[in-house]
Amino acid sequence: MTSAKWPARSDIYDRLGVPKVINAASWLTALGGSLMRPEVFRAMEEAGQHFVVMDQLYLAAGKVVARACGAEAGMVCAGASAGNMLMAASVLTGDDDAKIERLPDTAGMKDEILILKSQRNYYDKSFEQAGATLVDVGMPSDAEPYHLEAAITGKTAAVAYINAPFMKRPIALRQVVEIAHARGVPVIVDSSAEVPPIENLTLPMKDGADMVTYSGGKGINGPQNAGLLAGRKDLIAAAHKHYMNPDGSSRASIGRPAKVSKETIIGMVTALELFLETDHAAVWEGWRKQAKYIVGRLQGIPGLRVVTEEHENRQGPQAVIYFEPKWKGLAPGQIRQRLKDGNPPVYVGGGGYGDEINMVMVNVQPGEEKIIADRLAEILGTGKR
Numbered sequence: 239m240t241s242a243k244w245p246a247r248s249d250i251y252d253r254l255g256v257p258k259v260i261n262a263a264s265w266l267t268a269l270g271g272s273l274m275r276p277e278v279f280r281a282m283e284e285a286g287q288h289f290v291v292m293d294q295l296y297l298a299a300g301k302v303v304a305r306a307c308g309a310e311a312g313m314v315c316a317g318a319s320a321g322n323m324l325m326a327a328s329v330l331t332g333d334d335d336a337k338i339e340r341l342p343d344t345a346g347m348k349d350e351i352l353i354l355k356s357q358r359n360y361y362d363k364s365f366e367q368a369g370a371t372l373v374d375v376g377m378p379s380d381a382e383p384y385h386l387e388a389a390i391t392g393k394t395a396a397v398a399y400i401n402a403p404f405m406k407r408p409i410a411l412r413q414v415v416e417i418a419h420a421r422g423v424p425v426i427v428d429s430s431a432e433v434p435p436i437e438n439l440t441l442p443m444k445d446g447a448d449m450v451t452y453s454g455g456k457g458i459n460g461p462q463n464a465g466l467l468a469g470r471k472d473l474i475a476a477a478h479k480h481y482m483n484p485d486g487s488s489r490a491s492i493g494r495p496a497k498v499s500k501e502t503i504i505g506m507v508t509a510l511e512l513f514l515e516t517d518h519a520a521v522w523e524g525w526r527k528q529a530k531y532i533v534g535r536l537q538g539i540p541g542l543r544v545v546t547e548e549h550e551n552r553q554g555p556q557a558v559i560y561f562e563p564k565w566k567g568l569a570p571g572q573i574r575q576r577l578k579d580g581n582p583p584v585y586v587g588g589g590g591y592g593d594e595i596n597m598v599m600v601n602v603q604p605g606e607e608k609i610i611a612d613r614l615a616e617i618l619g620t621g622k623r
């Protein structure tokens with residue numbers, strides 16, 4: 239398949255005229271999420287050679303997901319947003335076929351999902367996609383247990399809880415579960431980007447959550463259009479019905495957009511198994527070295543405080559540039575722009591505490607830390623090499 243327009247040996251992105259970038263901004267979907275390992279591609283290619291009964295594949299993959307998350311049951315879906323939608327649909331309808339067919343019309347159902355106001359985020363729309371109405375609980379940046387207790391009514395279908403960097407957790411998940419369960423209300427958790435660390439894969443279930451979802455294409459390095467959904471057996475069975483009719487007919491319900499291909503399911507399961515076998519301490523240490531390298535190269539510039547940071551608001555060890563009042567150089571926005579305008583374009587994190595420039599190592603490929611440091615040294619005006 240060669241033509242003048244598509245020279246066989248040039249890079250596929252070059253052929254399309256799309257620049258490849260250095261991603262020091264984390265698992266951003268806008269930059270492609272994460273990179274899959276060769277084993278994952280090989281498994282996907284193998285999966286594409288055969289037909290299978292999708293329901294059997296779905297159930298087998300679900301067992302792997304369940305085990306990984308320490309849950310009764312699991313499944314692969316089309317990402318954490320799809321997972322949010324399926325969790326909401328499942329708590330609204332349970333196993334009731336008539337209700338499942340009715341969504342997003344929620345007539346005759348409890349259809350309110352409570353969410354801490356301080357945990358509202360761009361992705362919570364996906365709970366509403368199922369037909370649920372989100373009801374805010376507590377203050378914009380705080381909440382007390384009694385706020386949640388008072389908010390639960392006869393219309394409450396579930397409490398949604400969000401685990402994410404920079405997301406406030408004014409009430410711990412375990413306590414949210416206690417309060418909700420005491421009133422017969424399930425708790426559904428969006429933990430999209432919470433792994434690694436690997437312990438976060440089982441924490442929500444240990445804390446008593448009823449369902450949890452993770453992105454497949456962030457820290458787990460699976461297909462970008464895949465996600466994990468795990469939880470109680472009856473609720474996963476309901477999610478299954480929303481997503482794919484288990485009787486083998488092609489009846490589709492509201493979960494249809496959460497569909498994943500056989501290749502994607504195999505890719506996700508393969509990535510998950512590799513993730514479970516990974517020496518995460520070694521990977522973490524690699525990120526730490528990359529961050530320290532950049533920080534080392536940018537010391538001694540008047541007005542800048544350049545440090546490594548490792549804590550739960552940062553995804554992995556990061557190199558962070560803080561701008562002090564005496565900084566007289568380019569504004570942070572101008573620096574970001576110069577990084578993007580260079581060749582190759584470099585994308586850095588969005589800050590978090592203010593206008594600091596944070597560099598996330600989770601997607602920085604070996605050696606790219608040197609390019610980042612070179613570019614910053616040039617832009618910030620230091621002779622250090």
Ligand SMILES: *Cc1c(COP(=O)(O)O)cnc(C)c1O
Binds near residue numbers: 319429454464
């Ligand atoms: C990224 C993200 C999502 C969306 O996940 P996808 O797998 O891309 O659908 C949902 N919630 C949170 C908190 C996220 O960070």
